[in-house]
Amino acid sequence: MLTRGELQQAVDSAGLVTELRSAMAGYQEGGPGSRVRSEPSRTVTAMVLAPGLAPGIPAYTVKVHAKNLGRRPALTGVICLHDLHSGDLLAVLDSGWLTAVRTAAGAALGTLVLARPEASTVGVIGAGEQGRAQLRALASVRRLSVVHVHDPDPGAARAVAESIEGVGVLRDVPVHVHPTARAVAGESEIVLMATWSRTPLLGRADVRSGTHITSLGADEPGKAELNDDLLAASLVVTDDEQLYGDVLAKVDTTLPRLLRYGGRAAQTQGRSPCTAPSAYPCRTSSPPGTPTNELAPARSAPTSTWSAESSHSTIVNRRVPRRSQSPPDA
Numbered sequence: 001m002l003t004r005g006e007l008q009q010a011v012d013s014a015g016l017v018t019e020l021r022s023a024m025a026g027y028q029e030g031g032p033g034s035r036v037r038s039e040p041s042r043t044v045t046a047m048v049l050a051p052g053l054a055p056g057i058p059a060y061t062v063k064v065h066a067k068n069l070g071r072r073p074a075l076t077g078v079i080c081l082h083d084l085h086s087g088d089l090l091a092v093l094d095s096g097w098l099t100a101v102r103t104a105a106g107a108a109l110g111t112l113v114l115a116r117p118e119a120s121t122v123g124v125i126g127a128g129e130q131g132r133a134q135l136r137a138l139a140s141v142r143r144l145s146v147v148h149v150h151d152p153d154p155g156a157a158r159a160v161a162e163s164i165e166g167v168g169v170l171r172d173v174p175v176h177v178h179p180t181a182r183a184v185a186g187e188s189e190i191v192l193m194a195t196w197s198r199t200p201l202l203g204r205a206d207v208r209s210g211t212h213i214t215s216l217g218a219d220e221p222g223k224a225e226l227n228d229d230l231l232a233a234s235l236v237v238t239d240d241e242q243l244y245g246d247v248l249a250k251v252d253t254t255l256p257r258l259l260r261y262g263g264r265a266a267q268t269q270g271r272s273p274c275t276a277p278s279a280y281p282c283r284t285s286s287p288p289g290t291p292t293n294e295l296a297p298a299r300s301a302p303t304s305t306w307s308a309e310s311s312h313s314t315i316v317n318r319r320v321p322r323r324s325q326s327p328p329d330a
């Protein structure tokens with residue numbers, strides 16, 4: 001069993017964007033896995049996501065996960081890593097932090113592919129675990145000039161500044177706290193959203209043309225971060241049409257425009273498909289999170305399992321030194 005702290009030491013989060021790019025391109029054939037969700041009580045959503053599969057990795061993941069917006073951390077559970085051929089259990093990993101980094105890496109990949117290459121001003125709306133992880137992941141692939149933050153919890157907004165102190169590439173980047181989501185969007189070329197909102201926070205009039213938005217919070221039916229008029233004016237990209245289609249069922253005008261990250265990212269090999277003038281003034285990526293996204297970070301944790309006997313009794317948590325973060329070149 002690897003704990004949150006052990007995973008933070010072991011997983012090379014800086015390399016995850018690259019790993020995810022190939023895993024997501026691969027699921028064009030195999031599909032992204034499926035998820036089952038239920039609400040066992042008024043405060044908890046229970047989820048199972050499986051199987052997480054990727055080409056060339058002889059393992060799969062099964063995540064058993066709970067969401068409770070009143071708790072910190074809000075997401076808790078485990079990811080089981082199994083041998084692909086024998087089914088043997090290779091490791092059990094705490095799921096909270098791993099979910100944050102895999103989601104943030106997917107969001108960074110989406111931004112890299114979709115945002116205008118020169119975009120450098122970033123807004124964070126919802127500055128919890130996921131908002132902070134998104135900012136760090138984005139900074140590993142894109143040079144950022146200023147960070148604007150809104151969160152109704154002033155402590156969360158301040159935590160953004162603290163959380164990036166140790167991130168070399170963000171050291172001198174100013175952080176401004178704003179009283180509303182709209183104020184953040186008005187200042188930002190890239191907007192990262194990770195709230196629990198059930199009412200839209202931004203509409204078309206709040207966002208400048210050419211803005212890229214990542215909306216992570218709308219990952220379940222009933223949750224919403226973007227107004228219909230903004231979605232209708234956007235090129236909407238998701239990592240799974242079916243999952244996001246369910247979330248967006250009411251906004252049926254956008255569905256024909258849904259693209260998949262994986263295919264796009266693979267086809268364009270890092271170049272933005274949106275550099276040409278677009279019929280859509282905004283680009284929105286809304287990754288609801290797929291099992292496939294789990295496998296890349298999960299397999300990078302217990303590295304010894306890939307050479308040792310496939311039995312959980314033989315697993316040794318051989319720590320992999322974290323790479324120092326290199327300056328982004330994008």
Ligand SMILES: NC(=O)c1ccc[n+]([C@@H]2O[C@H](COP(=O)([O-])OP(=O)(O)OC[C@H]3O[C@@H](n4cnc5c(N)ncnc54)[C@H](O)[C@@H]3O)[C@@H](O)[C@H]2O)c1
Pocket residue numbers: 067069071073074075099100103125126127128129130131150151152153156181194195196197201216217218219287288289290
């Ligand atoms: N798409 C995915 O794959 C994925 C993965 C993980 C989390 N999520 C979602 O991301 C969201 C955040 O998760 P987290 O783990 O960071 O939670 P968290 O509780 O750590 O952080 C959420 C933050 O959002 C703030 N917030 C809540 N409502 C807000 C509003 N209306 N406006 C601005 N800020 C608001 C809260 O004060 C808090 O600081 C949740 O909705 C979660 O389900 C999605």
